Amino acid sequence: MNKRNEKLGWLFASPYLIYTLIFFLFPLLWAAYLAFTNWNTIAPEYDFVGLENFFNAFSSETVKAAFFVTYKFMLMFVPIVIIGSLFLAFLIHSLPKFKGLFSVGFFLPYLASGVASAIVVNGVLSYNSPFNEQLRSIGLDVDWLGSPILAPLIIALMMAWKFVGYYALLFLSGLESIPKEIYEAAEIDGAVGWKRFWHVTIPMLYPSFYTVTILAVGLMFGIFTEPYVLTGGGPEYATHTWQLEIYNQAFEKLNAGYGTAVAIINSIVTFLSIYIFKKVLEKWGAKHGWE
Amino acid sequence: MKRLKKFFAVFLVLLIPLTGCQGGDDEAASDTENENVVEFEFWSAPNPTQEAFWKSMADEYMKENTDVKINVSPMPESPSSEAGIQAAIASGSAPAVSENISRGFAAQLAGSEAIVPLEEFEGYDELIGNRNMEGSIAGWEFADGHQYVLPIYSNAMLFAWRLDILNELGYSEPPKTYSEVIEVGQKLKEKYPDKFLWARADLVQPTWWARWFDFFMLYNAASGGANFTSGSDFVADRDAGIKTLNFFNDLNENELVLTREATDPFETGMSIMMDIGPWTFPYWAEKFPDLVYGETFALSMPPVPDDVDPADSKTFADTKGLVIYSQASEEQQKAAFDFLTWVYSNPENDLTWFEKTNLPPARDDLSTNDAFVSYLEENPQLNIFAENIPNGTPAIDNEKFVEIQEEIGKEALNPIMKGEKDPEEAWDDMVDAISGVLK
Numbered sequence: 001m002n003k004r005n006e007k008l009g010w011l012f013a014s015p016y017l018i019y020t021l022i023f024f025l026f027p028l029l030w031a032a033y034l035a036f037t038n039w040n041t042i043a044p045e046y047d048f049v050g051l052e053n054f055f056n057a058f059s060s061e062t063v064k065a066a067f068f069v070t071y072k073f074m075l076m077f078v079p080i081v082i083i084g085s086l087f088l089a090f091l092i093h094s095l096p097k098f099k100g101l102f103s104v105g106f107f108l109p110y111l112a113s114g115v116a117s118a119i120v121v122n123g124v125l126s127y128n129s130p131f132n133e134q135l136r137s138i139g140l141d142v143d144w145l146g147s148p149i150l151a152p153l154i155i156a157l158m159m160a161w162k163f164v165g166y167y168a169l170l171f172l173s174g175l176e177s178i179p180k181e182i183y184e185a186a187e188i189d190g191a192v193g194w195k196r197f198w199h200v201t202i203p204m205l206y207p208s209f210y211t212v213t214i215l216a217v218g219l220m221f222g223i224f225t226e227p228y229v230l231t232g233g234g235p236e237y238a239t240h241t242w243q244l245e246i247y248n249q250a251f252e253k254l255n256a257g258y259g260t261a262v263a264i265i266n267s268i269v270t271f272l273s274i275y276i277f278k279k280v281l282e283k284w285g286a287k288h289g290w291e
Numbered sequence: 292m293k294r295l296k297k298f299f300a301v302f303l304v305l306l307i308p309l310t311g312c313q314g315g316d317d318e319a320a321s322d323t324e325n326e327n328v329v330e331f332e333f334w335s336a337p338n339p340t341q342e343a344f345w346k347s348m349a350d351e352y353m354k355e356n357t358d359v360k361i362n363v364s365p366m367p368e369s370p371s372s373e374a375g376i377q378a379a380i381a382s383g384s385a386p387a388v389s390e391n392i393s394r395g396f397a398a399q400l401a402g403s404e405a406i407v408p409l410e411e412f413e414g415y416d417e418l419i420g421n422r423n424m425e426g427s428i429a430g431w432e433f434a435d436g437h438q439y440v441l442p443i444y445s446n447a448m449l450f451a452w453r454l455d456i457l458n459e460l461g462y463s464e465p466p467k468t469y470s471e472v473i474e475v476g477q478k479l480k481e482k483y484p485d486k487f488l489w490a491r492a493d494l495v496q497p498t499w500w501a502r503w504f505d506f507f508m509l510y511n512a513a514s515g516g517a518n519f520t521s522g523s524d525f526v527a528d529r530d531a532g533i534k535t536l537n538f539f540n541d542l543n544e545n546e547l548v549l550t551r552e553a554t555d556p557f558e559t560g561m562s563i564m565m566d567i568g569p570w571t572f573p574y575w576a577e578k579f580p581d582l583v584y585g586e587t588f589a590l591s592m593p594p595v596p597d598d599v600d601p602a603d604s605k606t607f608a609d610t611k612g613l614v615i616y617s618q619a620s621e622e623q624q625k626a627a628f629d630f631l632t633w634v635y636s637n638p639e640n641d642l643t644w645f646e647k648t649n650l651p652p653a654r655d656d657l658s659t660n661d662a663f664v665s666y667l668e669e670n671p672q673l674n675i676f677a678e679n680i681p682n683g684t685p686a687i688d689n690e691k692f693v694e695i696q697e698e699i700g701k702e703a704l705n706p707i708m709k710g711e712k713d714p715e716e717a718w719d720d721m722v723d724a725i726s727g728v729l730k
Contacts, residue, residue, distance in 0.1 A: 042399070042400060123554055127553040127556075128554055128561055145551075145552060146495070234496050235496075247370060254403075
């Protein structure tokens with residue numbers, strides 16, 4: 001029976017294993033090899049260049065920009081999206097009716113095309129939009145996408161708008177799963193209002209908070225569409241992300257070997273960053289006894 | 292061990308349908324009823340109008356040539372058509388022929404031997420002669436002396452001017468020289484402080500392709516279309532280049548340019564000058580019917596330095612063409628070339644193209660050939676594009692054209708428009724940076 005189950009297990013897992021093998025493992029090995037060459041994806045011949053691509057990447061101004069821009073986005077996006085989604089989750093949780101309907105409504109931006117929303121934002125922030133005309137009429141002339149400070153903030157806000165509904169669902173499921181008995185017990189112990197929120201709700205939401213934070217941090221290393229459409233990575237590389245750098249190098253400048261090396265560096269940086277965040281969150285959770 | 296063997300057996304069985312999903316085209320290719328039939332793939336540009344044109348051409352051709360089968364499909368365009376072509380070449384699934392290839396991208400493809408020289412095909416001279424394109428194709432010759440691209444269309448980029456506003460300022464036609472442009476701009480600012488001469492956010496961005504529609508339009512006008520690079524040498528006309536940058540500097544110092552994103556600034560009258568290609572007219576007809584050629588707007592070649600005759604003005608030619616890929620078999624390459632020869636032996640096919648796409652066919656006789664006269668009379672705004680096809684200079688034919696054009700922005704144009712460099716310093720910095728790229 002056990003053997004039969006084991007076979008069945010392998011059988012059911014095999015489509016995913018095959019999928020992983022074809023679409024992840026093989027490309028990963030190929031990329032690892034490609035990073036040590038100067039192939040441009042179309043030439044019949046190429047040379048093995050050793051670590052040259054990696055050395056070039058470490059000394060590249062645009063790679064450095066991508067590295068720091070990612071953390072800049074993180075500083076803006078993560079707090080905004082966590083506070084926003086938490087607030088939204090509480091709002092939906094407190095509704096007497098139609099929770100599902102509102103959940104779906106706030107989830108919709110997540111399904112919206114990044115290109116479409118970027119074009120809309122571009123229109124809203126354009127020099128002659130009604131919004132800017134109004135601002136100028138009161139003496140405020142703001143170059144939203146031309147400012148190295150405002151441009152990344154706009155993109156972070158756009159992404160927060162897109163993901164806030166999705167993360168709110170995760171928080172909502174966390175809120176819904178807190179047993180009522182715990183609240184009742186806390187009430188008996190005198191924990192009401194803010195006390196209840198800080199000492200009961202937040203600790204019980206820790207697993208959701210942990211998940212959302214890790215997802216949000218990971219997301220910052222994959223930003224492409226919004227800066228590509230809105231700013232092209234500018235002004236002055238203020239919105240130049242890892243994915244833009246990889247795309248520009250591999251598909252516009254035909255430096256596929258170098259682009260792959262940058263992609264590998266990006267993967268390592270992503271892994272390390274998420275790992276550090278994970279450890280920090282675990283320590284923080286353990287310190288408060290939330291784990 | 293046995294279990295592992297069984298697992299791999301199951302694994303392989305499951306792989307069969309997956310692999311079966313791929314290579315449908317190959318199967319189709321080998322499954323031709325008649326072994327004498329030459330079958331090849333034709334990739335059209337990823338837009339329905341062009342795809343429809345090539346499908347109809349292929350259908351007609353196959354009626355006359357039953358020994359040829361042409362599969363027309365749009366090229367993949369995610370994340371870009373160039374990336375789609377690269378992916379196809381990398382995976383060994385490139386078509387025999389495709390359109391939508393710019394000269395710069397062709398240089399990259401040629402540098403990697405991914406495309407074949409067209410002049411080596413039998414009947415090449417006949418094709419060029421039949422289509423009356425000796426002049427148009429001359430500028431397409433690559434540094435190695437080969438012709439890798441057959442240009443389909445050529446948009447000699449022009450400037451559109453708000454004629455109604457020019458009239459208000461006391462002018463009956465667009466300015467032709469730098470000092471005339473600055474004078475018009477100053478008068479505009481006097482009368483309408485909130486308006487701009489030109490609205491172009493790309494002037495402060497290093498976006499490589501944007502340089503075709505600002506720097507190269509004006510540099511070609513100032514230099515008579517002088518080469519920018521030749522092989523791996525930087526050969527640009529320094530005097531014309533500095534004059535061009537000086538003009539941009541004057542525009543900036545007089546605060547005549549809006550370098551922020553704006554929605555339809557020219558159409559709404561917020562700016563009175565814009566770089567324009569003929570693809571804009573269908574959009575205007577639909578959204579801005581008040582823009583009428585000769586009434587509310589006029590078209591002109593790029594302005595020239597004061598010491599240059601405006602009649603000698605040249606411009607950037609936004610032009611794309613067809614290439615034949617080296618991955619195709621010799622038989623497929625020849626069949627593809629014969630198909631192109633057939634298409635371009637009849638000017639009516641070029642007329643159909645022009646009517647469907649609004650993109651002027653790359654012919655020297657476009658404004659004089661009887662086949663096009665009535666269509667150009669019905670669409671006078673296209674006539675000036677047709678007349679200036681011989682005055683259009685295509686993109687530079689260098690594999691590093693993306694980096695070169697990025698440097699023009701980063702080192703010269705962007706800092707000038709931000710008031711950070713003077714023109715000579717900007718030019719010299721740009722030359723140094725480009726020389727570094729070309730090494």
